[in-house]
Amino acid sequence: MEALEEAELCFPQLNTSCRRTMRPQLKTTIISCLLSSSITLLTVVLNLLVIISISHFRQLHTTTNLLLLSLAVADFLVGLLQMPVLFLHYQGCWTLGDITCVVNNFLDFLVISVSVGNMVLISVDRYIAICDPMFYSTKVTLKTVQLCVYLCWIFSAVHSTWILRDIIKQPSRYNSCYGECVVIINFAEDVVDLVVNFLGPIVVIILLYLRVFVVAVSQARAMRSHIVTITLQCSETVKAKRSDIKAARTLGIVIAVFLLCSCPYYCLTLAAENNLLGTSFAGFDIWLLYFNSCLNPVIYVSFYPWFRKAIKHIATLQMLQPGSSDTSLL
Secondary structure, eight states: OHHHHHHSSTTOOTTTTOOOOOOOEEEEEEEEHHHHHHHHHHHHHHHHHHHHHHHHHHGGOOHHHHHHHHHHHHHHHIIIITTTTHHHHHHTOOOHHHHHHHHHHHHHHHHHHHHHHHHHHHHHHHHHHHHOOGGGGHSSSSSHHHHHHHHHHHHHHHHHHHHHHHHSSSSTTTTTSBBBBOOEEEEEHHHHHIIIIHHHHHHHHHHHHHHHHHHHHHHHHHTTOEEEEEEESSSSHHHHEEEEEEEEEEEEHHHHHHHHHHHHHHHHHOOOOSSSHHHHHHHHHHHHHHHHHHHHHHHHHOHHHHHHHHHHHHTGGGGGGGGGOOOOOO
């Protein structure tokens, strides 16, 4: 009996050790590990391809793609650092130490906040491109977008630091036993995080894309009626390019998928009396939230011909040839 109890402990040599979360069936555990490993590998590889493609090929150095690059970096970090760690939470034992626990929670808040910020920036970018196409090239420049991306990452880092300030000062503050990685967010901080990272961005995104949808529909009707010039309430007498409307549709799918994947996590967070991230991380809600990082590049492959061409150049090592960065992909 004592040997069995020791086997259930994360650290059998310590009386203060946490207990392992026992799995009901070995077969289920193996299938879960294989599935999670496959998703993790796919997330890392696909997002790395996005990063290499946009960074290497000069033709892809556009304002919209710079936002996609920032989003891909956040998704890449999810696959590389966050997804593998989920298995430790699922097993019920944290063996990497208190400092690593703090870093893990910080990165989790950071990448989620950055992803949300990028979604808002993408919505603003598409709104200006569709509703104010005449001034898009002057308002939305590479330097402006770079500044917005930097500010997004800085704000996310500051926000994450503020949320986790207690465990940053005292890493094992909320641990009830040795081998646990838990952070408790009080009600006020929970509300702030919910508004900043979910409710506020959702309202902004929905309002912007509703306007984009109305304008895109109006322009589509005008083109079918062979009207050369139309006047829209949110723009001058200039029509947005068809490519911009198509890009808005594709990025709208990216945003919609993100909202669908993030809603369960934030709804459960809102319903919970105490937000125990160490427990929540092992649940379906956080896996679905992380799975969105794998879906984004899949959407790019499905809707962006330039991404498929870039993957071909990378896979065949054509990008190593001199002058490959000037290759035409569009």
